[in-house]
Amino acid sequence: MSTDPSLLRxxxxxxxxxxxxxxxxxxxxxxxxxxxxxxxxxRTTLASLVRRFVEGRQEADSWRIMGLAIEHLRSxxxxxxxDALFFEQQVKFQYPLSxxxxxxxxxxxxxxxxxxxxxxLTGWATWIVLRRSLAASGYEPPRGWIGPAAVIGLTVLFFxxxxxxxxxxxxxxxxxxxxxxxxxxxxxxxxxxxxxxGLVLLIKPTFAxxxxxxxxxxxxxxxxxxxxxxxxxxxxxxxxxxxDQTFAYVDVVRHLGMHGEAFYPNQSWNGLLHRLxxxxxxxxxxxxxxxxxxxxxxAGTVTAMLAMTVFALWWPTCTPGAGGAxxxxxxxxxxxxxxxxxxxxxxxxxxxxxxxxxxxxxxxRPFGRATWPIVIVxxxxxxxxxxxxxxxxxxxxxxxxxxxxxxxxxxxxVLAYRALRVDRVMARLECQAR
Numbered sequence: 001m002s003t004d005p006s007l008l009r010x011x012x013x014x015x016x017x018x019x020x021x022x023x024x025x026x027x028x029x030x031x032x033x034x035x036x037x038x039x040x041x042x043r044t045t046l047a048s049l050v051r052r053f054v055e056g057r058q059e060a061d062s063w064r065i066m067g068l069a070i071e072h073l074r075s076x077x078x079x080x081x082x083d084a085l086f087f088e089q090q091v092k093f094q095y096p097l098s099x100x101x102x103x104x105x106x107x108x109x110x111x112x113x114x115x116x117x118x119x120x121l122t123g124w125a126t127w128i129v130l131r132r133s134l135a136a137s138g139y140e141p142p143r144g145w146i147g148p149a150a151v152i153g154l155t156v157l158f159f160x161x162x163x164x165x166x167x168x169x170x171x172x173x174x175x176x177x178x179x180x181x182x183x184x185x186x187x188x189x190x191x192x193x194x195x196x197x198g199l200v201l202l203i204k205p206t207f208a209x210x211x212x213x214x215x216x217x218x219x220x221x222x223x224x225x226x227x228x229x230x231x232x233x234x235x236x237x238x239x240x241x242x243x244d245q246t247f248a249y250v251d252v253v254r255h256l257g258m259h260g261e262a263f264y265p266n267q268s269w270n271g272l273l274h275r276l277x278x279x280x281x282x283x284x285x286x287x288x289x290x291x292x293x294x295x296x297x298x299a300g301t302v303t304a305m306l307a308m309t310v311f312a313l314w315w316p317t318c319t320p321g322a323g324g325a326x327x328x329x330x331x332x333x334x335x336x337x338x339x340x341x342x343x344x345x346x347x348x349x350x351x352x353x354x355x356x357x358x359x360x361x362x363x364x365r366p367f368g369r370a371t372w373p374i375v376i377v378x379x380x381x382x383x384x385x386x387x388x389x390x391x392x393x394x395x396x397x398x399x400x401x402x403x404x405x406x407x408x409x410x411x412x413x414v415l416a417y418r419a420l421r422v423d424r425v426m427a428r429l430e431c432q433a434r
Contacts, residue, residue, distance in 0.1 A: 045385065046157065046159055046162070046384060046385060048166075049159070049162045049163055049165070049166045050156055050157065050162055052165075052166045053116065053119065053156060053162055053165050053166065056112050056113075056116065057112075057166075058112055058115060058165055058166050058167065058168040059166065059167050059168045060108070060168040061167040061168045061169050062095075062167075062168060062169045062170040062171070063103065063108070063111055063168050063170075064168075065085075065091060065092065065093045065095075066093070066095065066099065066100060066103050066170070067103075068085060068091060068093065069081055069085060069093050069095075069097075069100060070100055070103075070104060072084055072085060073100075073241060073245075080244060080245055080248045081093070081097070081241075081245055081248070082245075082248045082249060082251060082252050083248070086252055086255075087251075087255075090288035090289060091288070092287065092288075093252075094252060094256065094341075095170070095203065095204065096202065096203075096204075096205065096237070096246075096249045097237050097241050097245060097246050097249065098202040098203070098233045098234060098236070098237040098246075099170065099202065099203045099204070101202070101233065101236065101237065101240075102170075102173070102202075102203060103170070111168070114173070115165050115168070115172045115173075116165070118165075118172045118173050118175070118176040119155060119156065119161060119162070119165055119172060119176070120152060120155075121176045121179070121180070122155050122161055122175050122176045122179045122348065122351065122352075123148075123151055123152030123153075123154070123155030123156070124148060124151075124152065125176070125179035125180045125182070125183040125352060126151050126154075126155060126179055126183075126351050126352045126355045127147060127148040127151040127152070127355075128183040128186065128187070129179070129182050129183050129186055129325075129352045129355045129356050130147075130151060130355035130356075130359070131147065132186045132187070133186070133355060133356050133357075133358075133359040133360065134359050136359075136360075137359035137360045137362070137363040138363055139359060139363075151355070154351075154383075155351060157383065158348070158351050158382075158383045159344070159382075159383055159384055159385045160175075160344055160345045160346065160347040160348040160350065160351075160382070160405075161175055161345075161348040161351060163344065163345040163385075164345035164346075164348055167345060169345055170203055170204075171204075171343075171345050171346055171348065172348070173203065174200055174203055174204055174346075174348075174349070175348030175349055175351075177196050177197075177199055177200045177203075178196075178200060178207070178332065178349045178352070179349070179351070179352040180193075180196050181193050181196045181197050181200070181328075181332075182325060182328070182329060182352045182353070182356060183352070184196060185222075185325050185328060186325050186356075190219060190221045190222045190225075191221045191222065191225045192225075193222055193225075194214075194221065194222040194223065194224065194225030194226040194227075194229075195225045195226070195229050197210055197211075197222070197225075197226040197229075198225065198226040198227070198228065198229025198230045198233070199229060199233075201226065201229075201230040202229070202230060202233040202234075205253075206335055206336065206339050206346075207332060207335055208335075209309055209331055209334070209335045210226070210328070210331055210332060210335070211223055211226060211227060212313070213312070213313060213327075213328065213331040214226070216313050216317075217322065217323035217327065218323070219323060234246070255290075256290075256340050256341055257298075257301075257340050258293055258298060259290035259291055259292075259293060259340075260274060260290070260291065260297065260301065260340040260341055261274070261280075261290065261291065261340075261341050262274035262275060262279060262280025262281060262282050262291040263280075263281070263282060263283075263284070263285045263286070264282045264283065264387060264402045265285075265343050265344040265345075265387070266341055266342065266343060267342055267343070267344050267346075267347065267403060267405040267406040267409070268301075268336075268337060268338065268339055268340065268341065268342035268406060269300065269301050269304040269305070269337065269338055269406075270297060270301040270339075270340045270341065270342075271341075271342070271403065271406070272400070272403040272406060273294075273296065273297040273300045273301060274291055274294070274297050275399050275400075275402055275403070276399070276400070277294055277296055277297055279291050279292065279294040279297055280292070282399070282402065301338075301340055304338055305338035308334045308337070308338050309331075309334060309335075309338065312330050312331050312334045313331075315417070316330065316417075316420050319420040319421055320420070320421075321419065321420035321421075322420070324420075325356055326356060326357060326360075326416055326419050326420050327420065329352075329353045329356055329357065329416055330413065330416045330417065330420075332349060332353070333349070333350065333353055333409060333412065333413050333416065334413070336349060336409070337406065337409055337410070337413070342406075344385070344405055347382060347405060347409060350382050350409055350412060353412060353416065354378075354379060354382070354412060356416075357412065357415050357416045357419050358375055358415075360419045361375065361415050361418060361419050362375070364418070364419075364421075366418045366421070367418075374411060374415070375415070377408075377411070378408045378411040378412050378415070379408075381404050381405060381407070381408035382405060382408045382409065382412070386404060387402075
């Protein structure tokens with residue numbers, strides 16, 4: 001059977017990055033099929049999670065715990081909500097009270113619809129990031145609906161994004177908001193980007209180092225917009241719940257920093273160290289407790305956080321991309337990786353970062369012929385789940401592979417640093433924005 005020559009010509013005319021993204025999607029599907037074929041199919045495989053997204057079914061991980069906090073606040077009990085839930089009842093309510101402003105009185109069906117919308121918006125923002133990055137790197141982005149449809153499809157096939165949805169996690173909203181932080185930045189709308197970051201900080205303050213980054217890079221429109229939104233939300237929280245209730249969250253943050261999580265989906269320095277020291281159960285999630293304090297884990301977590309944050313603030317200042325989108329993405333990924341608790345679904349923020357970083361890296365090929373294999377391995381490791389396989393190496397010298405998603409994020413971080421050196425992205429985008 002002959003192949004349509006016009007089809008071959010159209011395929012040859014597509015940017016290599018577009019072709020490779022299509023191949024990556026095929027690889028993710030192939031890995032899922034292989035897992036099912038060898039009997040590793042479960043409710044946490046990618047196929048199961050995608051089915052739940054299509055059917056609009058999710059658990060109530062965040063929603064249940066946030067609902068308990070709302071019930072406690074409505075009860076008029078004199079007990080601090082964090083003392084009552086987190087410390088006494090050992091319910092893992094780990095969000096600032098400002099996060100409750102977003103979910104107050106929302107029904108379960110509304111939360112499902114908003115989460116589905118958030119996934120689609122994550123894909124749309126990722127397409128904007130990819131399109132701008134392709135254009136700035138010397139490639140012609142595909143026209144029409146094929147590009148955004150393909151990227152939205154890849155978004156639904158991106159394990160961290162779709163797992164956040166399936167769990168009923170507020171992280172679904174954070175993933176979408178961060179994707180639009182990056183998209184707005186690349187469109188030259190720095191103040192809008194800051195407003196969106198401010199909303200993220202009200203739900204989860206993990207990205208607070210981005211304010212420090214913005215100040216160091218003198219991106220004042222970004223910093224002031226984010227700080228204004230975060231401050232306004234905090235003041236509203238204080239007015240509704242009081243000073244003591246609002247700032248008791250500091251005790252929760254301190255406790256999380258001291259203990260972290262050993263359970264294998266914690267893909268952070270903290271989780272990796274817990275598993276290396278065999279401190280806590282890596283295969284069973286403790287819904288009401290944390291691993292015991294371990295001085296080595298704590299010291300390693302703090303050291304990694306300080307070292308990576310200082311490096312992310314200092315090293316890019318010597319590069320052409322300082323203060324640009326790649327620089328911002330580096331700080332966001334650094335904040336995620338060094339957080340005491342960074343569940344696998346928190347790496348939904350990695351998708352738009354990959355879309356940003358891959359085009360300039362592919363254009364420059366900093367690792368020669370190894371560039372594409374590195375990109376492919378990092379993407380597939382980030383987009384898929386292999387936990388059904390790697391859990392079998394628990395309590396062995398090979399348990400490092402349980403942190404494969406963390407390691408894949410580290411590879412993307414290295415690629416981002418290399419992209420700064422060959423940054424044709426922000427130089428062109430800055431000119432276009434002006």
